[in-house]
Amino acid sequence: MKSNQIKQIITSNDQHFDLDNIIDFFHQPLLIIDISSHSIVALNKAAKALDIVRKLPCYSQLYHFSKPCHENGLKCPILEMQMQTTKKPIVITHHYKDKNNLKKTRQIHGYPLYDEKGNLIRIIHYWVECSEKETEIINRHLLDTAIKHSEDSIIITDNKGDIQYVNPAFEKITGYNSNEIIKRGINILEHGERGQPCFKDMRESLEKGITWRGNLINQTKEGSRIEEETIISPVKDANNNIVNFLAIKRDITEKKRLEAIAEASNLMTNLGYVFSGIRHEIGNPVNSIKMTLSVLLKNIDSFSKDQVVEFVERSLSETSRIEYLLKALKNFSLFETPVMKMERIDKFMAGFVALLKKDLEQKGIQLNTEFSSQVKWCYTDLRALHQVMLNLITNSIDSLENQDKKNIKITTKKLPGIVRITVEDTGQGMTNQEKENLFKPFFTSKVHGTGLGLVIVKKMLSKMDSTIKIYSTKEIGTFIMVLIPERKKYAKGPYS
Numbered sequence: 001m002k003s004n005q006i007k008q009i010i011t012s013n014d015q016h017f018d019l020d021n022i023i024d025f026f027h028q029p030l031l032i033i034d035i036s037s038h039s040i041v042a043l044n045k046a047a048k049a050l051d052i053v054r055k056l057p058c059y060s061q062l063y064h065f066s067k068p069c070h071e072n073g074l075k076c077p078i079l080e081m082q083m084q085t086t087k088k089p090i091v092i093t094h095h096y097k098d099k100n101n102l103k104k105t106r107q108i109h110g111y112p113l114y115d116e117k118g119n120l121i122r123i124i125h126y127w128v129e130c131s132e133k134e135t136e137i138i139n140r141h142l143l144d145t146a147i148k149h150s151e152d153s154i155i156i157t158d159n160k161g162d163i164q165y166v167n168p169a170f171e172k173i174t175g176y177n178s179n180e181i182i183k184r185g186i187n188i189l190e191h192g193e194r195g196q197p198c199f200k201d202m203r204e205s206l207e208k209g210i211t212w213r214g215n216l217i218n219q220t221k222e223g224s225r226i227e228e229e230t231i232i233s234p235v236k237d238a239n240n241n242i243v244n245f246l247a248i249k250r251d252i253t254e255k256k257r258l259e260a261i262a263e264a265s266n267l268m269t270n271l272g273y274v275f276s277g278i279r280h281e282i283g284n285p286v287n288s289i290k291m292t293l294s295v296l297l298k299n300i301d302s303f304s305k306d307q308v309v310e311f312v313e314r315s316l317s318e319t320s321r322i323e324y325l326l327k328a329l330k331n332f333s334l335f336e337t338p339v340m341k342m343e344r345i346d347k348f349m350a351g352f353v354a355l356l357k358k359d360l361e362q363k364g365i366q367l368n369t370e371f372s373s374q375v376k377w378c379y380t381d382l383r384a385l386h387q388v389m390l391n392l393i394t395n396s397i398d399s400l401e402n403q404d405k406k407n408i409k410i411t412t413k414k415l416p417g418i419v420r421i422t423v424e425d426t427g428q429g430m431t432n433q434e435k436e437n438l439f440k441p442f443f444t445s446k447v448h449g450t451g452l453g454l455v456i457v458k459k460m461l462s463k464m465d466s467t468i469k470i471y472s473t474k475e476i477g478t479f480i481m482v483l484i485p486e487r488k489k490y491a492k493g494p495y496s
Helices: 003-011 058-062 077-083 132-149 168-174 198-207 253-298 305-333 345-362 382-399 432-436 453-463
Strands: 030-034 040-043 090-097 103-114 120-129 153-158 163-166 212-219 225-236 242-251 341-344 366-371 377-380 407-415 418-425 467-473 477-485
Touching: 077 090, 077 103, 077 120, 153 168, 198 212, 198 225, 225 253, 253 305, 341 345, 345 366, 345 377, 345 382, 345 407, 377 382, 377 477, 382 407, 382 418, 382 453, 382 477, 432 467, 453 467
Parallel strands: 366 407
Antiparallel strands: 030 040, 030 120, 090 103, 103 120, 153 163, 153 242, 212 225, 225 242, 341 377, 407 418, 418 477, 467 477
16 A cells, blocks of 8 residues: 555545554554544554544543543643644653552553644554553653752762762752762761751751751852752651652752842831931920920029929920830830740630720720630730730720721631631721831821831731731721731640
8 A cells, every 4th residue: 555545544534444454553552533523533453452432532431531631630642742843753651540540651652643734633642551660660760850850959868968869950059060979978068157056956857757948058169158948858768767868959049139138128218217216206205305494494483383393294294205115115126035835815815805895895996706616726925915916906996086986806717727816997997008108117197106016016926927917998997817826836735
C-alpha cells in the first residue's frame, strides 16, 4: 500500500475501513482519536481486547471519566498536542487508579495527524503500562527534573553535615560549583554569625528528627552575606535512623533589603508624627502654664485670693494634661515582652463585660454580647489584652456621643486556629482619611484624645502574635476584629 493511500485511510471520514494491516502489529493498545470530539475513530486488536470501542470518547473508556482528562487532573494528549508549536510527537505520564482502585502508571505516546492544509485533525494514541520499577524510574526522573529546574537551592548532606548533592540553583546563588563543594562540610556556607539565636532550636529539632524552618545568614563563595529562608528535614532509613539531611533554601536577601528600606521610611514618617505630636501635646499646655503663671506673677499683689486660686487651678489642669500624655507614652512602651500562655478567654470576656455593664448603662448605651460556646482557650497575655479591650471600648463610647442610637456589641467566634473578638458600635464612624491615619501616632479625631490609643493597641497585639482589623463607615458605625492565636504551636494540655 502506498503512503498516500495510508494517509487517505487515516484521515478519511468514512468509518467503514480496515486498518488491521496497518496497526494491528502493535502489541500495545493503539487508537486514532478525533481532536474535536475526543471520539475514537479507529483502534487495533490490543485495544479491542480491553473492550474499547469506536465512536465513544477516549476519556470515558480509558479512565471512566465524564469529562476530558485535563478536567480531571491528568494531562490530555490532544490538548498538549494543540498547545505545542513544534508539531512533534509527545510523551506524557499518567498516574491513575484502575477499576480495582490500584495505583497504576501509564506512559502515553501521541503522534499528530494533519490535513492537506496543515490543520491538526487527529492523533495516533498508544500507551505502555509501566511496572513498579519503571514507575519508580519515571518518578525519579520527574523528581530529578524538578530539582534541577527549581529556583530554590537544594542541598543533601550525610548525617554528619558533609555535602553530597547540590542543584544548579545552589551553584548560581552561592558561586560554588558542585565539584568544589561536594564532600565539604555544610559549615563552609556559614557567614560567621554563629550567635544566631535559631541555631540552638535548629540543632534540637534535627536531633529529634523534626523538620526545622527558619531564616539563616550564610555567605557566597566570594564572602557576600545572604539571608535564606530555610527548611531542613531529616531523612531516615528503614530502622528510623537519620542518614541524611535535606535542605531547601530560598534567597530572601533582596526581599529583606527592600523591607528594611520600607521599614526605615515608615519609621521616619512615624517619628515625624511622634515629634510633631509631642511638640503639640506638651508645647500647648507648657505655653498655657507659662502664660498663666506670668500673669499671676505680675498681679500677685493685686489679685484676690480667689483669683490666685483660679490661676493656680488653671496651671494644675494643664499639668494634668501633660501627665496624661506621659502615662500614654508609658503604656506605649509597656508589655515589651508579654507573658504568653494558654488562658481561659471565655472567663476573661465574661468578667470584662461584667465590669463594663454598669458604666455603659449610666451612659445610656445598650450592650449586647454573643459569645460562642466553642471559644474557651487562647494563647495570649491577659494583662495586655485587658488594656487592648479597654482602649477599643473607650473609643466606641466616645464615638456614640451625641448619637441617637447607642449600641455596642461584643462577640467571640472560633476560626481555624484563631479566636476572633469583635467590637461593633453604632457611632459616628470615620472618613476614609481618618481610616488611613488610624495607626499614626498622635493622629486623633477626638477633641481630647492623644492619638496613641490605637497605636498602643496595635503594638500590644503584634507582640502577642495577634492582629487587628478595623472597618468603619461615616455616620453608620465601626466594626473591629481582634484575631488571637488559639494555641501555641505544639502546645499540650486539656485545651489541645
